[in-house]
Each structure stands twice: as C-alpha cells, then as structure tokens.
Amino acid sequence: MGLTKEQQADLYERLIQLKEDVKGSKKKEESMLVESSEISNGVGNHIADHGSIYLDRMTEQTLDQVDDQLEGEIDAALKRMEDGTYGICEKTGKEIPYERLKAVPYTRHSIDAKKNEETTQDPNEFDRSFSDQMRDLTNRETMDQMHSDTYERLEEEQDVDVDEEK
Numbered sequence: 001m002g003l004t005k006e007q008q009a010d011l012y013e014r015l016i017q018l019k020e021d022v023k024g025s026k027k028k029e030e031s032m033l034v035e036s037s038e039i040s041n042g043v044g045n046h047i048a049d050h051g052s053i054y055l056d057r058m059t060e061q062t063l064d065q066v067d068d069q070l071e072g073e074i075d076a077a078l079k080r081m082e083d084g085t086y087g088i089c090e091k092t093g094k095e096i097p098y099e100r101l102k103a104v105p106y107t108r109h110s111i112d113a114k115k116n117e118e119t120t121q122d123p124n125e126f127d128r129s130f131s132d133q134m135r136d137l138t139n140r141e142t143m144d145q146m147h148s149d150t151y152e153r154l155e156e157e158q159d160v161d162v163d164e165e166k
Contacts, residue, residue: 074105076106092109097110
C-alpha cells in the first residue's frame with residue numbers, strides 16, 4: 001500500500017521538528033553547564049556542592065549522548081526518505097504502518113520485528129551487564145582513578161580556591 005505523499009510530508013515535518021527540538025534541548029543543556037560552572041567558581045564551596053555539580057555534569061553528558069543518538073536516528077530516517085526505503089522494516093522487509101511511523105517517525109522496524117527482537121533477547125543479558133558495571137564501580141583500582149575531565153576541572157577549581165585564600 002505504501003505511504004501517501006501527504007503522509008510522507010507529515011512524517012518529514014515531524015522528523016524536522018524532532019531534530020529542532022533535540023538541538024534546542026542541547027542549547028539548554030549548554031547554558032545549564034555554564035551556570036553550574038559559574039557556581040563552582042565560588043570561594044569556600046562545601047565539598048557536597050562540588051559533588052552536586054559533578055553529578056549535574058555527568059547527567060548532562062548522559063543526556064547529550066542520548067540526544068546525539070536520537071539526532072543520528074532522525075538523520076538516518078531522513079536519509080531513508082531520500083533513498084526511498086523509509087517506512088520499510090529493516091528486518092522483515094515489510095511496510096511499517098503509518099500509525100507506527102507517526103508515533104516513532106525514525107523507527108527502522110515494524111512492531112512485530114521489535115517484539116520478536118525483545119522476546120529473543122537473553123533475559124539475563126541486562127543482569128550480566130549490570131553486574132559487570134557494578135564490579136567496575138566497586139573495583140578499588142577503578143575507584144581510585146581520577147581521570148575524567150570533569151573531576152580534573154573540579155580539582156583545578158578547588159586548587160584555585162585554596163590559592164586565593166592564602
């Protein structure tokens with residue numbers, strides 16, 4: 001049956017709007033980063049304040065990664081529109097219903113393919129991944145490493161605060 005020109009135009013507009021929303025979200029996060037940087041430059045901040053700032057920055061980095069991934073999916077969907085493969089499931093080769101595309105315009109898979117993927121996944125995969133991450137977090141060598149850019153920046157700010165007090 002395929003998508004009508006009106007449906008395809010509607011989905012194109014949705015993808016463009018989603019992309020603009022993601023870019024707008026990134027700009028907000030950048031301004032929040034500047035604000036938290038200004039707070040961290042204060043003299044005599046309590047160590048808990050620095051911990052909160054660190055957590056905020058880590059959250060922002062995670063959200064940036066999610067936004068980047070979503071933007072990549074949107075770009076891929078726009079490319080599929082150009083190629084004429086938009087709306088065709090990459091796993092089954094069948095058409096993806098308009099209702100699904102309207103709900104998730106950047107989707108690559110039909111609902112049946114997605115359900116099949118979810119039921120064939122190893123249910124213990126998440127548990128193993130979580131256990132591996134926790135083992136890394138509790139590994140003394142990992143805990144003692146302070147190599148993140150954020151941590152180094154906080155350490156530099158702390159050193160500046162100490163020098164100013166002298």
